[in-house]
Amino acid sequence: MKPPTDTDTLPPAATDSVVENPTVGIDQSAGNFSYNVDYEFDAGTGLNEKTVEYISSVKKEAPWILEFRKKALKTFESMPLPTHWATKDLENIDFNKIRYYLSQGQKPKRTWDEVPDDIKKTFERLGIPEQERKFLAGVEAQFDSEAAYSNIKDIVSKQGVIFCNSTEALREHPEIFRKWFGKVIPTSDNKFSALNSAVFSGGSFIYVPPGVKVSQPLQAYFRINAENFGQFERTLIICDEGSEVTYMEGCTAPKFSTSTLHSAVVELVALKGAKIQYITVQNWASNVYNLVTKRGLAMEDAEIKWIDCNLGSRLTMKYPGVVLKGRRARGEVISIALANDGQHQDTGAKMIHAADETTSTIISKSISVGQGRSTYRGVVHIPKHLKGCKNNTECDALLINSNSRTDTYPAITVRGDKHATQHEASVSKVNEEMIFYMQQRGLTEGQAMSLAVNGFINDLARQFPMEYSVELKRLIDLEMEGSVG
Amino acid sequence: MHTLEIKDLYVSLTESPEKSIVKGLNLTIKAGEVHAVMGPNGTGKSTFSKAIAGHPDYVITSGDVRLDGESILEMEPDERARAGIFLAFQYPSEVPGVSIANFLRAAQQARLAEGEELDATAYYKKLYSKMDMLKIDRKFTSRSVNEGFSGGEKKRCEILQMAMLEPTIALMDETDSGLDIDALQVVAAGVNQLRGPNLGVLLITHYQRLLNYIVPDFVHVMYDGRIVKSGDKSLALELEAKGYEWVKQELAAAKA
Secondary structure (H helix, E strand, O other): OOOOOOOOOOOOOOOOOOOEOOOOOOOOOOOOOOOOEOOOEEOOEOOOHHHHHHHHHHOOOOHHHHHHHHHHHHHHHHOOOOOOOOOHHHHHOOHHHOEOOEEOOOOOOOOHHHOOHHHHHHHHHHOOOHHHHHHHOOOOOOOOOHHHHHHHHHHHHHOOOEEEEHHHHHHHOHHHHOOOOOOOOOHHHOHHHHHHHHHOOOOEEEEEOOOOEOOOOEEOHHHOOHHHHOOOOEEEEEEOOOOEEEEEEOOOOOOOOOOOEEOOEEEEEEOOOOEEEEEEEEEEOOOOEEEEEEEEEEOOOOEEEEEEEEEEOOEEEEOOEEEEOOOOOEEEEEEEEEEOOOOEEEEEEEEEEOOOOOEEEEEEEEEEOOOOEEEEEEEEEEOOOOOOOEEEEEEEEEEOOOOOEEEEEEEEEEOOOOOEEEEEEEEEEOOHHHHHHHHHOOOOHHHHHHHHHHHHHHHHHOOOOHHHHHHHHHHHHHHHHOOOO | OOEEEEEEEEEEEOOEEEEEEEEEEEEEEEOOOEEEEEOOOOOOHHHHHHHHHOOOOEEEEEEEEEEOOEEOOOOOHHHHHHHOEEEEOOOOOOEEEEEHHHHHHHHHHOOOOOOOOOOHHHHHHHHHHHHHHOOOOHHHHHOEEOOOOOHHHHHHHHHHHHHHHOOOEEEEEOOOOOOOHHHHHHHHHHHHHHOEOOEEEEEEEOOHHHHHOOOOOEEEEEEOOEEEEEEOHHHHHHHHHHOHHHHHHHHHHHHO
16 A cells, blocks of 8 residues: 555555455345446555555645544544444444445446446436436446536636535645534544544535625536545535525435445534525435434524435434524424335434524424334434524324334423424324325326325425426335335 | 126125125116116115225125226226226325325326326316316315315315316215215216216215206115115105105015
């Protein structure tokens, strides 16, 4: 494992054997995607200080970042898995068998003909454009987005917006990003934020100058490259005073995953009067552990809204949060989760009220299909010294089959007597009479189930941008196909 | 011409198949005809209409139901629906979050061949023309199916679906129940609009009242799981005047 000497010489792969299934380690049998792939940059399996040094050297990082990574690695190693409250399934992750950094460089590594037919079929049915299909299937290392979408970056850069990947941002704009990097979510927040802090690569860094309102949503989807589809991406969005931005990440196509562990950290900072909306739609292969930490800091009169949709994966643990730091700050989390057979969606939200007259809203809807399990965990914290805080929490669970499972763990701590909180929760089972009614109109049982599920989330799906809500609907149709009979 | 033939039909609850509710029912409905089935509560009127539609709570233990000569008993409820059988429900289900327009669109789409896409423009054109015909406000179809509907709205929604799906046989289960006289007239007007040479209608009703507005070609009296008396529309009036006791007494006399 040698560090690169200059920009023209690429570092050799860390292991001598380059052709090896990168997804070894965790049960692959359930996974939809696994190929043999050649990688130009490969940190090898296992995690130690050398791995971190390798990543940092490939990225030609400043010394402070390497130090940050090394410290994070120690924190990661010292922290236990959170199995005292979370599922014991976490114990099945073998951290020594995971590759922490892989990069394909620019070259396509496999042909379209090698992509399995069922994946091609799924892309087709989702209506994914040809070019994007090839990228998603891993046929092309870089999605050819420049021609079609580079104007978005041009337009926003004219407004002074910085929009680039984390490596570039920390190298080119440390004065802006270093101040907030790791501040909203400290390295030691949890074991997986520590892991991410040690080995992060990819992700977006965005800075919006004061008063600038970015009219179109910025999308990770349209500027994807090998790193953005990485396992440990790091995103930081800073909206300066009075500015506004919407960010969308992910896509509803089943994601080709090179690893079974995905652990991202996303930090948002909304300064006085700023507004950030962060939209995620993800559909992971069913062997992936998706353990993500997302949190925003909302200053005075600022607003942060998370719209989060989770499908697929073996286990997703994700609780987007907002720290309401300034007076009248507002936080909102809209969450949709669908757990199918063998999947556990453990999702929810955190609202930490830290100033007077702050308001927060949590709306969560989960669907459990077959033996799928969905869990809602919510934290709402309003301390005694504050006044005029409001929270509204609604969580609804829909069970499709009689062996489907849902759990709800709301933790609402409200001290003081000048606050208003409201909590509503419901669990319902798909009604057989309703399914018969729909069948009597000519829909198959599967189509009827799909329609019922789409109806259940309809009020939330409407908050997604049009193309996402359409894809979401199609995806639910696909998920529901095998749920009956 | 489309025909529904019900032959010596026996129906039980799925959970207690040994106990028949419908006991040897015979009835043939041809397109263009309107049949009314009347009878006291608990004689199996609703049961037999649901069993024909394939409701999972009911099981057909013997006999046959043929649509245009083909038995439908092996068909799933949705296949029966696509084959042309429509059941207007006595208590239509709510489908939260699904608008009437989207629901009907999905139902139309389900009738197309695999890979064929519904022509959205043509669909809305048809939907609006049917709504105009039935004098239904256009805002109606953006509401979720039956959610929070009044009794009259639910029945009107059923009629609209029937108009859109263009069945060959419509089974209307107690369409008049829970309706005030104004709503009843509106619904009856809708059914009368849809009457025609391509549609056979079976009206299940408790009261003669509905038949003042939808005049049937045939009237059947159902008692104890069977049709015991058939006639033309005058039979309904006779029943109204004499009550069901009259039928029971006639039956008892015939047995004796």
